[in-house]
Amino acid sequence: MTDTHSAVTAGDREETPSDPSDRAASDVGDSPEYVCGDCDRRFYTEDLLVLHRGVAHPNALDDAEREAYRKAYAAEERAIRSFRIRALGILVALYFGFLFLYVFYAS
Numbered sequence: 001m002t003d004t005h006s007a008v009t010a011g012d013r014e015e016t017p018s019d020p021s022d023r024a025a026s027d028v029g030d031s032p033e034y035v036c037g038d039c040d041r042r043f044y045t046e047d048l049l050v051l052h053r054g055v056a057h058p059n060a061l062d063d064a065e066r067e068a069y070r071k072a073y074a075a076e077e078r079a080i081r082s083f084r085i086r087a088l089g090i091l092v093a094l095y096f097g098f099l100f101l102y103v104f105y106a107s
């Protein structure tokens, strides 16, 4: 009985990898794969590979890769800042929306 349970657990683990970059290419269709030359991790986009190499292997970068990492990092920073501003706007709208609903229905 214990063997059956461990076999099922091992099978589930293979079907649902914990790291999204370990998924097979067939899971995402015909998207190209970008493989890190130092640790063989695979990424779905070139930007993710560039960001990974800049963080995990900073000493292995040449000048072109370093410049690409700077550009990808700046783009990621802009995207995160934009997300934070939009999230803050949604929170403020929800706060005042519920406040006005409370004022309207409680009075």
Ligand SMILES: [Zn+2]
Binding pocket: 036, 037, 038, 039, 040, 041, 052, 053, 056, 057
């Ligand atoms: Zn790597």
